[in-house]
Amino acid sequence: MNPKSLAITALKPAVLATAIATAISGFALPVQAQTAPSPVQLVDALNGVFGSHAGARGSHAKGFCVAGQFEASSGATAITRANMFQADKRTPLIGRFSVGGGNPKAPDNAKSVRGIALRITDGSERLEWIFVSAPHFFAQTPEQFVDFLKVRAPDPATGKMNPEAITAFSKANPATTKQGAYLASQPVPASYASVPYWSTNAFVATNASGKAQAIRWRFEPVAGRLGLTDDEAKTKGADFLRSELTERLAKGAVAFNVIAQLAQPGDQLTDPTEPWPADRAEINMGRLVINQITDQACDRETFLPTVLPAGLAPSADPVLAARGGAYAVSLGRRLQ
Numbered sequence: 001m002n003p004k005s006l007a008i009t010a011l012k013p014a015v016l017a018t019a020i021a022t023a024i025s026g027f028a029l030p031v032q033a034q035t036a037p038s039p040v041q042l043v044d045a046l047n048g049v050f051g052s053h054a055g056a057r058g059s060h061a062k063g064f065c066v067a068g069q070f071e072a073s074s075g076a077t078a079i080t081r082a083n084m085f086q087a088d089k090r091t092p093l094i095g096r097f098s099v100g101g102g103n104p105k106a107p108d109n110a111k112s113v114r115g116i117a118l119r120i121t122d123g124s125e126r127l128e129w130i131f132v133s134a135p136h137f138f139a140q141t142p143e144q145f146v147d148f149l150k151v152r153a154p155d156p157a158t159g160k161m162n163p164e165a166i167t168a169f170s171k172a173n174p175a176t177t178k179q180g181a182y183l184a185s186q187p188v189p190a191s192y193a194s195v196p197y198w199s200t201n202a203f204v205a206t207n208a209s210g211k212a213q214a215i216r217w218r219f220e221p222v223a224g225r226l227g228l229t230d231d232e233a234k235t236k237g238a239d240f241l242r243s244e245l246t247e248r249l250a251k252g253a254v255a256f257n258v259i260a261q262l263a264q265p266g267d268q269l270t271d272p273t274e275p276w277p278a279d280r281a282e283i284n285m286g287r288l289v290i291n292q293i294t295d296q297a298c299d300r301e302t303f304l305p306t307v308l309p310a311g312l313a314p315s316a317d318p319v320l321a322a323r324g325g326a327y328a329v330s331l332g333r334r335l336q
């Protein structure tokens, strides 16, 4: 089954979860070892830390939906033949901004990760982008994703985490500390529209001549990177991001430049905790324009990072391959 052809909203939750997991497994099977955690185990690991919240996503539970369009730049066809990247093409999008973690009441004024999820489609081809506001993901593999969460799950007897076990895990798995260290080094974002977002996973773009190029994506806010001081963050409180964006949109659309960072031969494509060197060439592929908050309009859907048009393909990153199945399970649970 082609994931692009799924009529997401027309299917019943359980059928939908199975259908998407089946569609995604076409990507997942070649790179996942027998012992890789199942989609259910991945979502259980999230629920083990954050609990299960009716109707909420297993991760990035707090958020709201938006709409706008993607405007391709004239240089994008150098690396991809996808129609939506043809020079100056405009394609409608829906999306969602979120705060990381599975807590639907997560504070907006903490130094945690922010998320953006987008579906760009003109009805004939479809691209989904699901990024976070850090250049590092927190796990190198699906196994490490589960272990990272399991060690943080509160003890059922005491309801408390075990700080010694977390310290020992971090020491044994230093790659899992990079995202937290990056976020701690940054201010609390002043707006969803003033923070960059990264794919962390690598993808492979192919142009009209058939030339393949490994890339990573970044959205760079046109408003600039704007943060809050610690005092400002305290004053803003736990729920300012939505009203901030409402006020910002009343003055005009918000935008991001869509940047493709080009891998050099030999750059690793399978570790989302480790960015490529900053000196790699970049291409401005276009602009995301978001002009409307659509409340919970995307809450009966899921965004899947392996839904790609011809001209873009997933890399062999096992974290990327594992995501679709887990998102489908989370969708199935929250629609029940």
Ligand code: HEM
Binding pocket: 042, 043, 046, 056, 057, 058, 059, 060, 063, 096, 097, 098, 114, 115, 116, 117, 130, 131, 132, 137, 141, 142, 145, 198, 199, 200, 201, 272, 301, 302, 303, 319, 320, 322, 323, 326, 327, 328, 330, 331, 334
């Ligand atoms: C093994 C790796 C991962 C697992 C198991 C995982 C799991 C999940 C799950 C279960 C959800 C909820 C999906 C839903 O209910 O629709 C979710 C949402 C999300 N994830 Fe992941 N994730 C992984 C990796 C990543 C990576 C690498 C990124 C970005 C760099 C990312 C960014 C997000 C964002 C932004 C959302 C919110 C999507 C929305 O607003 O609908 N995740 N993730």
